[in-house]
Amino acid sequence: MKTLLLKKSEVDQLIKMPDVIDAVEDAYKAFSSKQVVQPGYIGIKLPDHRGEIDFKLGYSRTSEIISMKAHSGGFTDNPEQHGVPNSMGTVLLFDAKSGTLICVMDGSLITGLRTGAAGAVSAKALARKNSRTISCVGTGNQARMQIRALTEVMKIDAIHAWSRTSDKRLLFKTEIEQEFGIPVIIATSKKEAVEQADILVTTTRGEGDVVEASWVKPGTHIVAIGADAPGKQEFDPEIFGIAKVVVDSVSQCCEKGETSHAVKNNIITRDGIHAEIGEILLGHKSGRESEDEITLFDSTGMAIQDNTTANRIYQNAINRNIGSFFTFFE
Known part of the structure; x- marks a missing residue:
C-alpha cells in the first residue's frame, strides 16, 4: 500500500476552520461514546531547557484510523541557529484494519487549528x-x-x-x-x-x-x-x-x-x-x-482531536488528488 505525504503548504489548503470545528465535535462525541482508545501522552523535556517534544496517540473505532502526533516546542534558538521554526509537528495516520501507514503529514497547523x-x-x-x-x-x-x-x-x-x-x-x-x-x-x-x-x-x-x-x-x-x-x-x-x-x-x-x-x-x-x-x-x-x-x-x-482533524485532511487530499505518494515496500 502506498503512503501519502502532505507538506505544510498542502495541509493548509486542505482544511478550513469550519471543517475543523466539525471534526472536533466528532472527536468529542466519539470520546464520550467510548469509541476512542487514547493512552496518556508521553513528553520528553530536553536538558538545559532546550525544548520539549510530546507524543499523542489515538484510535477511533468509528473511522478505524490510528493517529500519532509528535509536536515539539520551546526551541527558541531554532530560527537563528538551525533555520527552522521553534515549534514543529508531524502526524502519522494508520489504517487500523491492517496497521498500514497511510499518511505522513506536517502537523504544525493541526494543534493550533x-x-x-x-x-x-x-x-x-x-x-x-x-x-x-x-x-x-x-x-x-x-x-x-x-x-x-x-x-x-x-x-x-x-x-x-x-x-x-x-x-x-x-x-x-x-x-x-x-x-x-x-x-x-x-x-x-x-x-x-x-x-x-x-x-x-x-x-x-x-x-x-x-x-x-x-x-x-x-x-x-x-x-x-x-x-x-x-x-x-x-x-x-x-x-x-x-x-x-x-x-x-x-x-x-x-x-x-x-x-x-x-x-x-x-x-x-x-x-x-x-x-x-x-x-x-x-x-x-x-x-x-x-x-x-x-x-x-x-x-x-x-489525541482524538488530532485524529479526526488529520483524517479530514487525508480524505480531502485523496478526493482532490493533492500530495505525493511513496512506498516502503516494493
Whole structure:
C-alpha cells in the first residue's frame, strides 16, 4: 500500500476552520461514546531547557484510523541557529484494519487549528446566545486562532485584550482589526479585561498571576486553554466553586488541567465536574441552564482531536488528488 505525504503548504489548503470545528465535535462525541482508545501522552523535556517534544496517540473505532502526533516546542534558538521554526509537528495516520501507514503529514497547523476549534465548540454549547464581547488574556498565536474559530460560530462586536507584553498586545490589535474588522480594546489590566467578557479566553503559558474568581461576572463563559500540563495554572481555583465545570476529558483535566488545582484544593471533587463536552453535544448532559450561570470549559487537548482533524485532511487530499505518494515496500 502506498503512503501519502502532505507538506505544510498542502495541509493548509486542505482544511478550513469550519471543517475543523466539525471534526472536533466528532472527536468529542466519539470520546464520550467510548469509541476512542487514547493512552496518556508521553513528553520528553530536553536538558538545559532546550525544548520539549510530546507524543499523542489515538484510535477511533468509528473511522478505524490510528493517529500519532509528535509536536515539539520551546526551541527558541531554532530560527537563528538551525533555520527552522521553534515549534514543529508531524502526524502519522494508520489504517487500523491492517496497521498500514497511510499518511505522513506536517502537523504544525493541526494543534493550533483544533485547539482554536475547541473553544468555538464550547461557546456554541455553553455561552449565552447574546454573547458579543470577547476578552483575551494572552495575545499569542493561539489567541488569534480562538478568534478565528469564534467568528465562525458567533458575531463579535468587540475584543478586550491583555497580555504581559505591550508590543504583543499592540501587534494583536493591529492584526485582528486588519483580518476581521473587529475593534480590539487594549485593557489596562488583566482584571479590566476579565470584567468586560461575555466569553473569556485564556491562552497564556499558565505562569504568573492568576485570574481572580471575583473578577468574573455572572453569565460569563470561560474557555481555559493555557493549563495543558501539570503545574500550569491560569485561574484562582475558587472559580470552580461558582462555575458549571465542563471538561474535554475528566481524567486528563484532573491530572494536568485547570481543574486539577481545584481538585487538589478540595474545592470540587471529580463528581463535581458537570460533564465532558462530548456528553453535552450528545444530549446526555445539559449545557447552560440560565443567563447568569458562569460556565467554564477546561481544554487540555486530546489525541482524538488530532485524529479526526488529520483524517479530514487525508480524505480531502485523496478526493482532490493533492500530495505525493511513496512506498516502503516494493
